[in-house]
Amino acid sequence: MSLKIRYILVLAVFVALYFTARSNLHDLKLTVDAKLDHSTRLDDASRLFIELLDFELAAHRFVEGDETVRHQDVQFAFDLLWSRVDTLSATDDYIIVQRLAGAYELFPLAKAGLRQTDALVAGLARGDKGALAALDNLFKPVSPLMRNFGNAAYQLRLEHSIETAVNQKEAARNIDMLQLAFLLFGALSLFMMMAEVLRIRRFNLKISEREDKIIRLGLTDPLTGLANRRSLTDEIERRLALETPDGCNLLLIDLDGFKAVNDKLGHPVGDELLRQVGKRLQDIAGDDSMAARLGGDEFAILGQPRAMQLGELADLVIKSVEEPFIIGQQIAHVSASVGMVSLDRGRHPDASVALGDADIALYEAKRSGRSCSREFEASLRGQRDYSAKIDESLALAIAEGQINVKFHPQIDVRTGQMRGVEALARWSHPELGEVPVELFIKLAERQGLIRALDLHILKTACRELIKLGEAARDLRLSVNVSPIEAGRRGYAAELLTVLGELGFPLCRLTLELTENTLMEDSGAVARNLGELASAGISIAIDDFGSGYSNLSYLAQFPFNCLKVDKKLAAKIEDSEKDRIVLSSIANLANGLNLDVIMEGIETESQLEIIRSIGIAQAQGFLFARPLSTRELYHFLPKVPARHTRRKPARKAA
Amino acid sequence: MRPLNFLAPIIFTLLAAMPAMAADALFVLSGTNSKGEMVNVAMTRPAADEFGLTEIQTKLVSQGEDLHKVKGIAIGGLIKKYDLVGGSLAIEALDGYSIDVPRSVIDSYPAIIGLEIDGRPISVRERGPAWLIYPVSSFKELDSPEFEARSVWQIKAIKVGNGSGSN
Numbered sequence: 140m141s142l143k144i145r146y147i148l149v150l151a152v153f154v155a156l157y158f159t160a161r162s163n164l165h166d167l168k169l170t171v172d173a174k175l176d177h178s179t180r181l182d183d184a185s186r187l188f189i190e191l192l193d194f195e196l197a198a199h200r201f202v203e204g205d206e207t208v209r210h211q212d213v214q215f216a217f218d219l220l221w222s223r224v225d226t227l228s229a230t231d232d233y234i235i236v237q238r239l240a241g242a243y244e245l246f247p248l249a250k251a252g253l254r255q256t257d258a259l260v261a262g263l264a265r266g267d268k269g270a271l272a273a274l275d276n277l278f279k280p281v282s283p284l285m286r287n288f289g290n291a292a293y294q295l296r297l298e299h300s301i302e303t304a305v306n307q308k309e310a311a312r313n314i315d316m317l318q319l320a321f322l323l324f325g326a327l328s329l330f331m332m333m334a335e336v337l338r339i340r341r342f343n344l345k346i347s348e349r350e351d352k353i354i355r356l357g358l359t360d361p362l363t364g365l366a367n368r369r370s371l372t373d374e375i376e377r378r379l380a381l382e383t384p385d386g387c388n389l390l391l392i393d394l395d396g397f398k399a400v401n402d403k404l405g406h407p408v409g410d411e412l413l414r415q416v417g418k419r420l421q422d423i424a425g426d427d428s429m430a431a432r433l434g435g436d437e438f439a440i441l442g443q444p445r446a447m448q449l450g451e452l453a454d455l456v457i458k459s460v461e462e463p464f465i466i467g468q469q470i471a472h473v474s475a476s477v478g479m480v481s482l483d484r485g486r487h488p489d490a491s492v493a494l495g496d497a498d499i500a501l502y503e504a505k506r507s508g509r510s511c512s513r514e515f516e517a518s519l520r521g522q523r524d525y526s527a528k529i530d531e532s533l534a535l536a537i538a539e540g541q542i543n544v545k546f547h548p549q550i551d552v553r554t555g556q557m558r559g560v561e562a563l564a565r566w567s568h569p570e571l572g573e574v575p576v577e578l579f580i581k582l583a584e585r586q587g588l589i590r591a592l593d594l595h596i597l598k599t600a601c602r603e604l605i606k607l608g609e610a611a612r613d614l615r616l617s618v619n620v621s622p623i624e625a626g627r628r629g630y631a632a633e634l635l636t637v638l639g640e641l642g643f644p645l646c647r648l649t650l651e652l653t654e655n656t657l658m659e660d661s662g663a664v665a666r667n668l669g670e671l672a673s674a675g676i677s678i679a680i681d682d683f684g685s686g687y688s689n690l691s692y693l694a695q696f697p698f699n700c701l702k703v704d705k706k707l708a709a710k711i712e713d714s715e716k717d718r719i720v721l722s723s724i725a726n727l728a729n730g731l732n733l734d735v736i737m738e739g740i741e742t743e744s745q746l747e748i749i750r751s752i753g754i755a756q757a758q759g760f761l762f763a764r765p766l767s768t769r770e771l772y773h774f775l776p777k778v779p780a781r782h783t784r785r786k787p788a789r790k791a792a
Numbered sequence: 793m794r795p796l797n798f799l800a801p802i803i804f805t806l807l808a809a810m811p812a813m814a815a816d817a818l819f820v821l822s823g824t825n826s827k828g829e830m831v832n833v834a835m836t837r838p839a840a841d842e843f844g845l846t847e848i849q850t851k852l853v854s855q856g857e858d859l860h861k862v863k864g865i866a867i868g869g870l871i872k873k874y875d876l877v878g879g880s881l882a883i884e885a886l887d888g889y890s891i892d893v894p895r896s897v898i899d900s901y902p903a904i905i906g907l908e909i910d911g912r913p914i915s916v917r918e919r920g921p922a923w924l925i926y927p928v929s930s931f932k933e934l935d936s937p938e939f940e941a942r943s944v945w946q947i948k949a950i951k952v953g954n955g956s957g958s959n
Binding site (some may be wrong): 172173175176178179182183186190215218219221222223225226229233 | 854855886887888889915916917918919936937938940941946
């Protein structure tokens with residue numbers, strides 16, 4: 140039952156009790172009033188016969204000569220009797236009396252008697268026995284009636300008083316019952332109130348438990364139960380406030396390969412893995428140190444468990460995380476990169492600086508490869524700032540055309556003539572200078588800017604070559620395509636539209652894709668490449684020989700050209716085996732009717748080797764560094780204007 | 793009994809005097825004043841006239857609903873005049889009826905000892921000569937059997953004191 144209804148019910152019962160009590164008491168009062176009323180009337184009635192006797196006695200004593208009784212006393216007794224009869228018979232007020240036995244006969248008779256004796260009494264004299272006898276005679280018939288009437292009145296009064304006593308007893312019992320009811324309900328409501336108080340106390344307890352939980356949740360990571368970033372920050376602040384925080388270590392731990400586990404085995408497995416990592420780190424931290432999860436796959440340890448040095452601790456963490464995780468039927472592997480810093484009141488004015496330092500060290504550890512740790516050094520801070528600045532200004536750089544294109548010539552090794560150029564992106568940052576291309580390409584991919592960047596490079600390269608006019612009209616152009624772009628739905632159509640607008644002949648264009656592009660989503664990539672190839676655009680596989688070199692791709696996709704990775708070029712001078720590998724690749728390409736371009740040719744002997752193997756084209760510093768448009772223009776005259784091998788392509792143009 | 797013996801002649805004298813008093817006196821008012829002195833006043837009609845009469849208009853017990861002009865002594869004022877102390881009035885009637893009326897009733901309501909009804913002195917046959925009458929028609933709460941019982945007619949004596957314990 141709801142609280143409201145219970146209270147209303149109790150209140151209703153109290154009101155009902157009150158009205159019952161009131162009505163009972165009211166009834167009692169009415170009864171008492173009636174009895175009192177009757178009692179007075181009956182009292183009057185019972186006096187009637189006595190007053191008759193009083194009168195008769197006074198009359199007799201007066202007539203018989205009693206000196207103590209005067210005539211006026213007789214008259215007075217007569218008047219009293221008269222008044223009594225008058226009163227008793229007067230109005231309805233005396234109905235109770237008028238209904239008594241014999242009253243009906245009595246009152247007319249008494250009144251007649253009084254009137255008849257009035258003159259007699261007024262003239263009564265001492266010794267007048269005749270008058271006395273007359274009086275007696277006149278009252279004779281009335282006297283027994285009055286006696287009976289008086290008795291009846293007395294009797295009734297007695298009965299009434301007994302009845303009253305009974306009623307009063309009854310009333311007392313009723314009042315007792317009411318008191319009991321009030322007591323019971325009082326006790327019940329008290330009980331209810333106490334129950335209510337208990338309920339409220341329980342409720343309050345629940346609320347405070349919930350508050351505790353909220354506080355706990357605010358300070359712990361719900362997934363692993365470890366401390367969260369906030370409580371780690373608080374703990375760092377607390378330790379920094381101590382006199383000697385020295386010897387207190389902060390380790391930031393980032394899992395490598397966690398994303399792959401999540402993607403391949405699903406989020407529940409990923410979550411369980413994070414829980415198990417949390418448990419391992421907690422075991423390492425022990426009771427004196429704090430293990431925390433900062434979010435995602437990032438963890439931390441704060442303190443100096445078992446008095447270990449920084450390096451020891453990091454190694455232990457890495458080793459522990461590398462142990463396989465058994466999750467249900469699955470086995471998952473991850474590794475950890477660790478950034479470390481020793482808390483120092485001098486260098487760390489607050490927790491955010493300490494965390495920042497550890498983060499820089501972690502970043503460096505990640506850059507260095509998986510499963511390693513780096514301790515923070517002041518010099519790292521500069522690198523970190525550099526990356527951050529590049530991160531910030533990339534979008535603007537693309538939008539404002541700060542990213543330029545340079546052209547790396549592709550040379551026919553037999554004739555020494557330039558056959559084409561590979562467009563390379565170059566970013567000269569106004570403050571930081573040249574930014575490594577791998578760095579900003581990776582950043583663009585991460586920031587979702589790669590589409591804009593790829594388009595920018597393609598458009599710039601095409602426009603520049605068009606600018607060169609007649610001199611460059613047979614020059615082929617190679618442009619790198621990001622794996623993300625190659626697998627994007629609608630990429631081919633968009634590219635063809637752009638090229639149409641630019642007016643660059645499709646037959647002179649080669650798109651270079653790395654091998655890992657093909658691994659991503661071969662279906663979408665194949666559709667895009669098929670569309671582009673049938674439009675007349677050549678497709679090259681880039682950096683071949685550096686990765687898996689899956690030969691099936693060569694048959695699967697519509698390639699026209701194979702570019703051999705420059706790492707292989709660096710080795711062919713010294714390694715017979717690598718020369719055989721290169722030779723096999725060249726044979727394979729010939730067999731599949733693919734052009735081969737060797738990258739990274741820097742020496743004459745390398746050139747000689749590839750020439751002997753029969754590779755037709757090469758790219759490298761031996762011929763030229765990447766050239767600006769102006770430099771390319773100057774480079775051009777050395778190349779005969781009209782010499783092209785790909786006649787069908789010209790037809791297509 | 794001995795200490796009371798000396799009272800015997802006094803009581804006798806008083807009893808002997810009573811009929812004589814009844815002849816002239818309307819009723820006897822008695823009690824103790826605030827100085828502790830016994831007060832015993834035989835109220836006569838001239839004394840009443842001298843005290844001053846008050847008139848109220850009200851219905852009378854067992855005389856229907858008609859209003860009557862009742863002239864008489866304001867009982868509250870009379871008790872004040874003689875400075876009588878006590879919380880209760882024991883009122884006795886000629887027929888021997890007697891009842892206690894709380895002093896508070898007298899102080900709260902302008903009750904009078906009626907001596908005339910509608911301009912005529914009240915005879916014994918009409919429940920006179922002195923009748924304690926409440927302004928029942930002006931104060932509805934007085935219209936009850938309780939007050940009817942307290943409306944004593946043919947008053948013989950009024951004793952102011954602390955109650956006899958009856959009613």
